[in-house]
Structures are given as structure tokens and as C-alpha cells.
Amino acid sequence: MSDRTGPTRSEEEIAELFRKLPDPGAREALATEFLPLAEYFARRFSGRGEPVDDLTQTASLGLLNAIDRFDPGRGVPFSTYAAATIVGELKRHFRDRGWALRVPRNVQETAILVNRTVSTMWQDLGRAPTVAEIARAADIGEDDVLQALDALQAYTTDSLDAPVGDASTTAAESIGSEDRSFEVSEDWLSVAPALRDLPERERTILYLRFFEGKTQTEIADELGISQMHVSRLVSQALEKLREQTGGV
């Protein structure tokens, strides 16, 4: 622990203050004494989308609880006990808001940032950007981009702010409206039974992707959805097929 968070009073002085409890003056002196500890942990938990002020307040509450519950007879230094209580309080704070601590908030935020950046760049460039290009545009590291892309693939289709086409038009309808004739390949016929249980839209995308050899961009244009969305639907459909056939 850094000097900044260390107590300014000696062990004896602190023990003396604890003996005076529940005297309000002693309680306040202890709170002031260990406030830097609370602030330290509040900072450690920052960067997950919660304002630092809120975190500091939560940590301070944890500190006060620690002061009230501390038993000097246990032989544990107060700072140790307080640290555990403060961290516990901060974790509860995040839990109450439904955010799993194990996935830091900033991964989600990075994913959203990357998703937006990709959409914009894809339009501007007329092709998919590279990881390096996304990293430069979003001003984050290439590894962060890769991690975000991975996270985006793991998301279900509706969990981010991905633009979706007119939901009332199915892919099948939009294709039919162009009065398009399917030149069905033999390859397609051989695997078609396996695709029977897929939703129409996913089946259409797989057809366009793998049998007409269209790019994600072309399919996205055709169906009026974003490229990221096409990419997710492809992954999703392939995953279903794998589950069905007992593969990976």
C-alpha cells in the first residue's frame, strides 16, 4: 500500500480511538484517518462505468461499517479488516447494478466503441477495416480491438446497438421481391436437409455466403442490415448447425 494511504497516527493512537468508541469524535477521527484507504479502493474499482464519486461514497460507507464492527481483540490490524469490508461493499455496489465484476465494464464499452467504429469505417472505406485501422480510429490498442471483436461475436444479435434492417421484412421476402431465381448447386442440395431447422433468414445468409460466394458487405447491402450483423448471424447459424451435428 502506498504512503498516501498509510495512517498518520501510531498504532497506539488508533487503538486508543477504538477504545473511545462509540464516541462520535473518535469515530470521525478514525474515518478521517482511513479515508485515503477508501479512496484508494474506489479508484481501483473505477473505469467500469460508475462515477468515481459514487464509488468513493460506497467505499466510505464500507469504512464506517468497518469502524463500527471492528473488534481490536481479534489481533487483525484495522487496515486489513477495513480493506476487506470496503472491497466487499464496492463489490456489492456493482452486483446491485447487475454488472458482473468478472467482465469489467470497460470491455463492454470498448466493444460498443469498436462496433460503432467498424460500422462507420466499413461505410467510409467500402470494405472491412483492418484491426490496425480500427485501433487507430478508436485510439485503442490492437489487442483491445481483437478482444472486442471476440466479445461482439459472443453477443446475441440484439444485445448491442447494432442497426438492424426493417424487421417486418424477412430475408426471404426481400429476395422474393427481386424475383430472383435460385440456381441451386448440388453442394447446396446435399447439405440442405441439415439447414432445414434454421430460421429462414439465417438459411438465406448461409446460402448467399457460401454458395453464391457473396461477401458480408454484399449480403448486408442486399438485406439492409449491418455487416457486423451479418457476421453475427453467420456465426450463430454455424453454431446451431454444429450443435445439431454434435460437433465443436
Added chain:
Amino acid sequence: MTNFPTTVSVDVPATPAFVQVLRNVVAGVAARLDMPIDQIEDIRLAVTEASSLLLREGDPTTLRMAIGRDEDTLDVTLTTDGRADAWPTEQVMASWPWLVVKGLTDEIRADPGDGTGLSIGFTKGRERVDR
């Protein structure tokens, strides 16, 4: 893209959980080749589908992925220590995963290796950007 070795290779246990590791490795390598992200995604999918075929065949215990590259092309070979009398079978070549790998990549190949295992390989070149 500096100091990139000619070949990167990784051995993992031949279980579905470790295919995810290979997916991430290949994505990282492709990113260092400056491939656009849609092609990176293609490669990830191809690795997944090829692995799913290999894991089903001949009780493998180890799955190896070797990634070679030149300036604009990735060459990925997945090999297991599984044994089979014939490889790739008609059934494999008519399967959905096989067609996906074929559809996503420039070239697919399957070798019985040198008698020591089964493999599926593919190449994927960086596409021209003016499409």
C-alpha cells in the same frame, strides 16, 4: 508486422473447448498480417469448422494448428493424431463444415499426413480492397 516468424504452431488437446484457443490465435496472427476483419472472421470460422470435422474422426488426442504465411496469404493446417483408413471420406467432403471451409477460403486440402495423422488445410489470401 515485424519479426513475424515463418510458421506459428500450437498444440492443444483435441477437445471443443480448445478450439476456441485456436480461433483466437489465428485471429491474432491474421490481424498482424493486416487482414480486414471480415476475412479474419472467415479464417476463424474456417478453423472452427475444420476442427469440428477433425475432432470427430479417429479418436484424436492432440490437435495442432500450424500457420504459415507469406506477404499476403495465410496458410493454415490443422492436424490431429487420429487414425482413419481413408481420409477425407466422401461423407466428410459432402458435409456442411467442409463446404463452409471451402466457401470461406481460397483453397482447401486434406491430407492423411505422412501416416501419422489426419489434416485439413486451407489458404486465404488478403483480398483486394477495391471490390
